[in-house]
Amino acid sequence: MxxxxxxxxxxxxxxxxxxxxxxxxxxxxxxxxxxxxxxxxxxxxxxxxxxxxxxxxxxxxxxxxxxxxxxxxxxxxxxxxxxxxxxxxxxxxxxxxxxxxxxxxxxxxxxxxxxxxxxxxxxxxxxxxxxxxxxxxxxxxxxxxxxxxxxxxxxxxxxxxxxxxxxxxxxxxVDGVYESDPAVVENHAQRFNRLSWRTALEIGGRIIQPRALQFAQSHGQSFEVACVGSNLSTLVDHGPDEIATVLHENIQPVRVVLLGLGTVGLGVYAHLLRRPDLFQVVRIVVRDLDKPRRLDEANLEAPKSLLSIDPWDAVTQPADLVIETIGGLEPAGEIVHAALLRGRAVVTANKALIASRWWEKLARFATGKQPLLKFGAAVGGAVPVLETVSALAHHAGVVQVRAILNGTCNFILDALEQRIDFDTALAHAQANGFAEADPHDDLVGLDAARKLELIARAAFGEASHFELNVRGIVGVTASQASLVREEGLSLKLVGACERSEGHVRGAVKLHELPASDFLAGARAEQNRVEIVAGNGQIVRLAGKGAGRWPTALSILGDVHEYLRDGRIAAADEQVQPAVVNA
The missing domain is CATH 3.40.1160.10 (Acetylglutamate kinase-like)
Incomplete structure (x- = not known):
């Protein structure tokens, strides 16, 4: 397989x-x-x-x-x-x-x-x-x-x-195959953890096509039956039949405080609202109570009764999970740290925070079987960069990472190649939600540098000394970019890091890439990542790295992972009380 x-x-x-x-x-x-x-x-x-x-x-x-x-x-x-x-x-x-x-x-x-x-x-x-x-x-x-x-x-x-x-x-x-209809309470139906094809044909025809079961049996093919979002499932194979010791996952809505209701925060809020069985939003912290916050495409608007201008509500309000989308170092750093000390889980896309001096205080919350701090969305938008790099580092080691990490810069460089002037290209990026109101960190390469630092940390370990040179796209003109294109090349802001002679070196700078280079294919706000593993394997990832929905999806990916981790621990009866060390 x-x-x-x-x-x-x-x-x-x-x-x-x-x-x-x-x-x-x-x-x-x-x-x-x-x-x-x-x-x-x-x-x-x-x-x-x-x-x-x-x-x-x-x-x-x-x-x-x-x-x-x-x-x-x-x-x-x-x-x-x-x-x-x-x-x-x-x-x-x-x-x-x-x-x-x-x-x-x-x-x-x-x-x-x-x-x-x-x-x-x-x-x-x-x-x-x-x-x-x-x-x-x-x-x-x-x-x-x-x-x-x-x-x-x-x-x-x-x-x-x-x-x-x-x-x-x-x-x-349903979260697997049951002896009888689990919707009928009087049945006291038990879920199978494992089920033979033969038994499945006898009882499973209600939820699995019999012809599909016959196909699997004739080819000796195992498969799973599960419910969306669940850790539980029934494995259907040659058997023997086994009744599950954990029949259901006990799912209670998680109380959420959302910090920020801007471009990304509003997208996250839309995701949370569509799953009232999983989430209860108890407070939304904003900077301006009177600013309109309506998401027309999802036909929603945050009720004013949920809004607050006090970021410390993330610590004082009864809650289980804090989702931080306000960005920056302060007050985000203090709030996130205090929430973690109170035993609350935190999910953030704030790469500036994770790459800053705050990491010394936050790092211990990001490890263990049930980490309280998750930040996968800090790099790559919807592209699972940190998850992939971490897995490769664990299994085979990482030799080098090359990447297009900033959707704003890539969007602008694409426009410059089409002879659109810099200021107009930036305005288009902002209008489409691919650039901040203050894009300074993006344009000078600092945003990409922070992401590259997180990648290097995942690839080569916390203790590695990281030497980094950074140069952004400020000063690039449409005539320069279009000339590069006429030569059959693409102008890209590339972040790269590798271990060499005991040091980890990185750089964020402009490259003229041939069309055959995987990174050259990144268009508009897309991110692309190429990872060379220690065993010679090359892993390539691509997807949108900026915008409301890609970043919100990545944040929700961390949120759902936190929920699944908690359910596994509850099923194993290994839940430990949060340690408060203020």
Missing amino acids: NPSIVVLKFGSSVLQTEADLPQAIDEIYREWRAGRRVIAVVSAFAGVTDQRFAQTRAVTNDLHEQAAWVAGGEEESGTKLAAALIANGVSARYVDAREAGLRAHGEPHESTPVSLNASYLHDHLRDHAVLVVPGFIAHDIQGRTVLLGRGGSDLTALFLAKNLEARCRLLKD
């Missing part, structure tokens, strides 16, 4: 409407943060398949024509998920069944998949973190659309996973 690829299947019980897409994005992002490329297999939104069957049967008796019309349901949900992933900064691509080479034979509405262009999918997984593939759909040898039977997205997912030698996880509205 290839541990670097996972197939996630999202059924209509999970994606009931377009409003549920963020749940799928969170689950996909969870896997990408863990270092895996993702193939997301999607069903149509709830009720759409039945609706389309009724529509097409009213106008034609041709089974292939019916299949082609019904397939539009999966195509709609798939393209919308891919678009939503891209909008949130994740490098994603929609791949339809024809592109994937998914062939099947048999009855038009009950076909069996027989072949797949696995090399095509592998090629595109090198360029994208996520491929979205419609479930339930294939094509016959004549190129006509066929369907894989009711619940056929399960079969699509298992077939893809088998051919790609990937792990497979079927995501449902």
Whole structure:
């Protein structure tokens, strides 16, 4: 099995409407943060398949024509998920069944998949973190659309996973397979931790397509059944059957204080509001109570009853989690430190804070089995840079990191290549939410330098002495950038660090990169990172590194990880009281 690829299947019980897409994005992002490329297999939104069957049967008796019309349901949900992933900064691509080479034979509405262009999918997984593939759909040898039977997205997912030698996880509205319907209280249903294919065929047909189970059994293929966001699952394989000792996760809403309600803070608030089962926002700290704060695209506005101008509410208000988006060193440093001392978890994207003198006081809260401080969003926006570098450093060591780390500068340099003057390019970046009102730290290279320092710390360890030279993009003109482009090169602000002769050296400076260089492909606010591991492996990451939604997604990635860590500890009965050392 290839541990670097996972197939996630999202059924209509999970994606009931377009409003549920963020749940799928969170689950996909969870896997990408863990270092895996993702193939997301999607069903149509709830009720759409039945609706389309009724529509097409009213106008034609041709089974292939019916299949082609019904397939539009999966195509709609798939393209919308891919678009939503891209909008949130994740490098994603929609791949339809024809592109994937998914062939099947048999009855038009009950076909069996027989072949797949696995090399095509592998090629595109090198360029994208996520491929979205419609479930339930294939094509016959004549190129006509066929369907894989009711619940056929399960079969699509298992077939893809088998051919790609990937792990497979079927995501449902329950956290595994139960002996009987867990929704019926009188059943006292018990969840299986492990389940044989044979038993699953006897009892699992309610939530897993029987044909998919038969496929897995005939190929000796194991897979998981789980709920979005859960640590719990049922492993379906050869057995033996095992009843789980932990039947459910005890989920109570986490009380959250949000520091800041600007571009990123408002995006984070929108994420928190859509999951009232997980989060209760108890206070939002802002600088100006009268400033309008409405997010039209999400149709929300923070109620004034939640607003405060006192940042110490993060410490004094009853809360479990503080999300810091105000930026800067003060008062952020004092507030974050005090909140951590009170035993509260803190999630921040504040790279200036984490790279500053405050780190000496904060570092101890970022280690251990249940770290209270998380800051993955401080580097790369939606791109899981620190998570990937840390994992590679642990398993194989890191030799070198090269990266485009500042979306503001990359956006401006792209515009300069198009002969747009510097001030106009900066104004466009600010209007699109890719640059701060005061962009000084971005333009002089300081923002990229702070991120590079965090990368070097993750790659080479806390004790490494870091020598860093920094030069930004101030003074670059449109004529200079366009001349570089005419020579077939791209002007990029590159941050690079490596260990050499016992020292860790880094630099942030302009480079003229050939088109063949992976970093040269970064467009607009995109970040790109190339990591050379000690075993010679080269890992490349790409995605949006600036803007409301990419940064908010990364912050929520840390938040969900904190929640999962807590549930694991609770299940293991290893929860320790927070140590207050003021």
